[in-house]
Amino acid sequence: MPFLVQIRALMRERRLGLTVMAERLGVAHQNLGASLSGRHDARSSTLDGAADALDAEWVLVPRESLAEIRGVLASKRVGPLVREQSPAFSRSSGRTL
Template sequence: MSFLTQLRQLVAQRGTTPTRLADVVGIARPNLTTTLAGKHDTRGSTLEAIAGALDAQWVLVPKEHLAAVQQVLEGRDAGPDRAAKAAVDLLLEKKP
C-alpha cells in the first residue's frame, strides 16, 4: 500500500475534511488536495505536518520488516490475543 493511499485512508478514518486538515496544517486546500492526489512532489516537512495533524507519524520501514508492517496496517497482525484470559485466570476459575 502506497504512502499516499495510507494517508488518504487515515484522513477518512479520522473523519476530517481536506479544508479542516489544510487549516490545521497551515496550507491552502488546493495544495493539500494535489498532495493527497500525488500530483506534485511535496516537501518532507509538509508530509510531517500532515501526519502530525492526523495524530500519526511518518516513518521509514526497512524492506526486511515491510511485510510485518503491512500486516499490521491491514489488521492481519498475528500478535497475542490481548482479550484472551491468562492461564492463571483459567486455572483459578476452575477452583470451587
C-alpha cells in the same frame, strides 16, 4: 500501500476532510489536494504537518520487515492497512467500496 494513499486513508478513518487538514497545516486546500493526489510533490514539512494533524508518525520500514509489520498492525486492527486487507477495499483504486 503508497504513502499518499495511507495519508488519505487515515484522513477518512479520522473523518478529517481536506479543508480541515489544510487549515491545520496552514496551506490552501487546493495545494494540499494537489500534493495528496500526487499532482505536485509534497514538501517534507507538509508531510510532517499532515502526520501531526492525523496524530500519526511516518516510519521507513525495510522491505524485508514489511510483511511482519503489516501483520502486527492487522492483528491490532489499526490504521489504513486494515482496510487494505478488507474484502470491501479495492487495491487498484485504494478506495473503500
